[in-house]
Amino acid sequence: MSQPLPPKKPRSTKQIVRNFAICIAIIALYVWTFASINIDFGRVIERLSSNFDRVIPQLFSPNWDRAPEVIEMMIETIFIAYVGSLAAAIIAVPLGFLAAFNMTNSRFLATFGKWILSGVRAFPEIILAILFVVAVGPTPFAGILAIAIGSTGMLGKLYAEVLESIDMNVVEAMQANGANKIQIMFHGIIPQVIPEFLSYAIYRFEIDVRASTILGYVGAGGIGTMIFFAQSGRNWSDMGMILLVIIIVVTVIDYASTYIRKRIV
Amino acid sequence: MSNKMSKPTIYDDSYAPLLSPWRVKAKITAIFLVIIIFLMFSSWRTGVDLNELIWGFTNMTQITDKLFPINMAILGPAMNTLFETIHMAIIASTFSTLIVIPVSLLAANNITTNWFVYNTTRLIMNVLRTIPDVVLAVIFVGLFGIGVFGGIVALFIFSLGILAKLISETVESADMQPVEAMRASGANTIQAIAYGVVPQVLPQFTSFSLYVFEINIRASVVIGLVGAGGIGSLLMDQFSFNNYGAVMTIIFVIFAVVIVIEYISGKIREAII
Numbered sequence: 401m402s403q404p405l406p407p408k409k410p411r412s413t414k415q416i417v418r419n420f421a422i423c424i425a426i427i428a429l430y431v432w433t434f435a436s437i438n439i440d441f442g443r444v445i446e447r448l449s450s451n452f453d454r455v456i457p458q459l460f461s462p463n464w465d466r467a468p469e470v471i472e473m474m475i476e477t478i479f480i481a482y483v484g485s486l487a488a489a490i491i492a493v494p495l496g497f498l499a500a501f502n503m504t505n506s507r508f509l510a511t512f513g514k515w516i517l518s519g520v521r522a523f524p525e526i527i528l529a530i531l532f533v534v535a536v537g538p539t540p541f542a543g544i545l546a547i548a549i550g551s552t553g554m555l556g557k558l559y560a561e562v563l564e565s566i567d568m569n570v571v572e573a574m575q576a577n578g579a580n581k582i583q584i585m586f587h588g589i590i591p592q593v594i595p596e597f598l599s600y601a602i603y604r605f606e607i608d609v610r611a612s613t614i615l616g617y618v619g620a621g622g623i624g625t626m627i628f629f630a631q632s633g634r635n636w637s638d639m640g641m642i643l644l645v646i647i648i649v650v651t652v653i654d655y656a657s658t659y660i661r662k663r664i665v
Numbered sequence: 666m667s668n669k670m671s672k673p674t675i676y677d678d679s680y681a682p683l684l685s686p687w688r689v690k691a692k693i694t695a696i697f698l699v700i701i702i703f704l705m706f707s708s709w710r711t712g713v714d715l716n717e718l719i720w721g722f723t724n725m726t727q728i729t730d731k732l733f734p735i736n737m738a739i740l741g742p743a744m745n746t747l748f749e750t751i752h753m754a755i756i757a758s759t760f761s762t763l764i765v766i767p768v769s770l771l772a773a774n775n776i777t778t779n780w781f782v783y784n785t786t787r788l789i790m791n792v793l794r795t796i797p798d799v800v801l802a803v804i805f806v807g808l809f810g811i812g813v814f815g816g817i818v819a820l821f822i823f824s825l826g827i828l829a830k831l832i833s834e835t836v837e838s839a840d841m842q843p844v845e846a847m848r849a850s851g852a853n854t855i856q857a858i859a860y861g862v863v864p865q866v867l868p869q870f871t872s873f874s875l876y877v878f879e880i881n882i883r884a885s886v887v888i889g890l891v892g893a894g895g896i897g898s899l900l901m902d903q904f905s906f907n908n909y910g911a912v913m914t915i916i917f918v919i920f921a922v923v924i925v926i927e928y929i930s931g932k933i934r935e936a937i938i
Contacts, residue, residue, distance in 0.1 A: 429755065437752040439814045447810035455807050479707035486704055522923040524887050526799070527916055530904055534912075540711035614799040617890060618904065621711065624799075631803050631891065643800060650795040 458636035462644050470626060470638075470645050477622035478649070480540050480615065481608035484547025488608075489601035492552045496559025503563055503589075513560065521553030525611045529620040540621025547612055551604050558600045559593075566592045599661045606657040613646050735917065736910035742899060743918050750895030751922075753813055754881035757820035762874045764821075765828040770858065772829055773836035787833075793826035802888035816893025820885055824877045831873045832866070839865040871937050875930045882926050886919050 497503045499513030528550050532542035571588045579587070616624025623642060630638040770776045772786040801823055805815035844861035852860070889897015896915060903911040 430759075433752045433755045436748065437756065437813060439817075440812070441814075444809050444812070444814045448808060451808050451810075455804070459804065476711060479711045483704060483707045483711060486700070518924070518927070519920075522920050522927065523916075524883050524919075526887050526890060527900075527919065530900070530912065531916070534909055544711060610795070610797055613797050614887075617799060627800060627803060631807070634807070636807065639803070643796065643804075646797065646800065647792060647795045651791070654795070 455636050459640040459643070461637055462641035463635075463637040464641065466638055466641050467645075470623065470641050473616075473623040473626055474613075474645050474649055476540060477612050477616075477624075478609060478653075480543045480620075480622050481547060481605060481612040484544045484612065485551050485601065485605040485608045487544070487548035488551035488555050488604065489597075491548065492555035492559055493597070495552065495556035496563060499556060499560035500563035502566075502568060514557070517553050517556040517560070519553075520549060521557070523550065523553075525550040526614060526618060529615045530618050533619050538619030538621075543612060543615040543620035543622055546615060546620060547608050550611070551608055554607075555600060555604050559597060562593050562596045562600070563589070595664050599665050602657050602661055602664075606653055609653050610650055613650075733913065734910060735914045736908070737914065739899075739903065739911040739914050740918070743896060743915050746889075746894075746896040746899045747918060747922060749813060750885045750889065750897070751882065753817050753820060753885045753893075753895055754878060757817050757824060757885070758874065758878040758881050761821050761824040761828055761877065762870075765825055765832055768825065768829045769832035769836055772833035775837055775839070775841055776858065776862070786829075790826055790829045790833075793822060794830065796823075796826075798823045798884045798888055799891055802891045802893045806892045811892045811894075813894035816885060816888050816895065819888055819893060820881050823884060824881055827880065828873060828877050831876075832870060835866045835869045835873075836862060868938050872934045875934050879927055879930050883923060886923075 495513060495517060499510055499517055501507070501510040504510055504513075525546050529543060529546035532545040536542050536545065566589065570592070571584055574584045574588045612622050612624075614624045614627070616622040616626070617628050619625070623646065626638070626642055630636070630642060768786060768790070771782055772790060774783055777783045777786075798819065801819040802816060805819045805822075806812075807815075809815040809818065839862050841861075843865075844857045847857045847861050885893075885895055886897045886900075889895040889899070890901045892898060892901075896919060900912060900915045900919075903915065
């Protein structure tokens with residue numbers, strides 16, 4: 401232990417000042433956060449002690465009588481996720497091509513496409529669901545639209561990244577041989593990207609199943625409607641049943657999707 | 666992926682389909698048909714009506730009449746609750762990044778050699794990740810009463826699941842040779858982890874923490890809808906009063922803040938990695 405440690409790297413004044421400024425900013429952020437958040441711990445503890453015995457045991461003893469209804473709603477949820485993500489997988493293709501620089505060869509178009517996609521991604525699905533419930537009424541269709549639009553942002557971005565990483569030598573060789581744009585598209589580009597496009601679409605379906613379980617909360621169909629009623633009726637054993645079905649279905653779909661994606665790519 | 670393909674041999678299974686193109690075609694056609702049939706069935710079950718959509722878009726004025734003019738009077742309360750939302754996200758992300766350190770070590774099979782501990786931790790984390798954030802919020806709001814505390818706990822659990830998966834995977838991909846060398850020269854477990862593993866995973870750890878903060882901002886908006894405080898609660902109130910002008914204002918505010926925070930966090934993450 402008596403051996404001398406290697407000398408430390410010298411630090412420039414600029415670095416020290418920068419690190420100091422970062423530390424101050426982070427401390428200020430936390431002071432601001434903890435000073436202005438108002439949590440009434442007295443009430444929290446009082447609530448917890450009065451609710452704990454009621455909520456937790458009921459949550460872990462699901463109401464099996466509601467199982468058929470819950471499963472039926474879960475199937476509707478899966479349908480919403482399926483139609484929504486399939487629509488998104490198709491809508492995202494042109495947007496992905498627009499946002500990929502090597503496809504358009506125009507900085508302006510690529511940046512424009514990326515801006516559209518990140519703009520779409522900024523909306524949480526449930527906010528989109530609120531908008532579509534206003535637009536088309538409280539039906540599963542509103543949920544499908546919300547999922548379709550919400551997934552387009554992420555899928556378009558992933559598609560664009562795949563397109564930007566393809567082997568352009570193939571495209572160049574085809575151009576040199578006199579292939580037209582459509583031929584290059586179908587024989588040079590699409591065969592290279594299809595497995596990854598499919599894999600991402602399936603991955604997004606997995607996320608969409610999770611996302612669409614809550615859309616019903618604002619009236620956009622699916623199992624979320626039951627969550628809403630269970631919450632407003634404080635019916636925790638129904639909630640336990642809903643939770644159990646969600647956990648099982650999401651896990652099964654996760655495993656299935658991981659398996660299929662491994663086979664594709 | 667296609668450029669990574671090894672040279673196929675005639676006995677290779679992956680080469681077999683090329684010998685009989687009709688089999689590939691039949692398979693693809695079958696998959697395509699299944700997708701279409703399932704799509705038609707789902708559309709029928711969920712009542713997709715493209716007429717309704719097109720009608721909806723042609724009657725855009727009707728929708729915009731509902732949503733516009735936006736109600737600027739709500740902007741003040743919206744900003745206040747927005748700060749509450751950001752505070753919730755900061756607190757939840759901080760605690761989950763602290764707690765995730767031991768959890769991710771327990772869920773990494775190169776650190777935790779005990780089969781039982783490793784699988785139990787992973788199972789718990791996997792189950793946590795399947796529960797949607799809103800459902801967590803409903804449960805914790807039910808437990809702790811309406812307000813930010815339930816929301817913070819829900820966000821904490823939600824981000825713990827995501828972080829544990831991401832970080833334990835990073836730890837598993839770390840180079841174990843420095844750790845072995847340290848163990849061989851007499852370092853104890855804590856020392857080996859602190860000097861062998863932590864420096865390797867620290868950049869990813871910071872980057873994932875910021876990523877989870879981004880997710881938490883979005884999630885804290887959403888969980889507010891079920892009464893967990895923040896701007897989401899305000900949004901849900903205005904939505905249930907059919908006060909669509911105010912709804913649109915709040916949505917614009919959320920949109921702006923999500924974009925800004927994503928941009929900042931993206932810049933920081935680029936600088937770190």
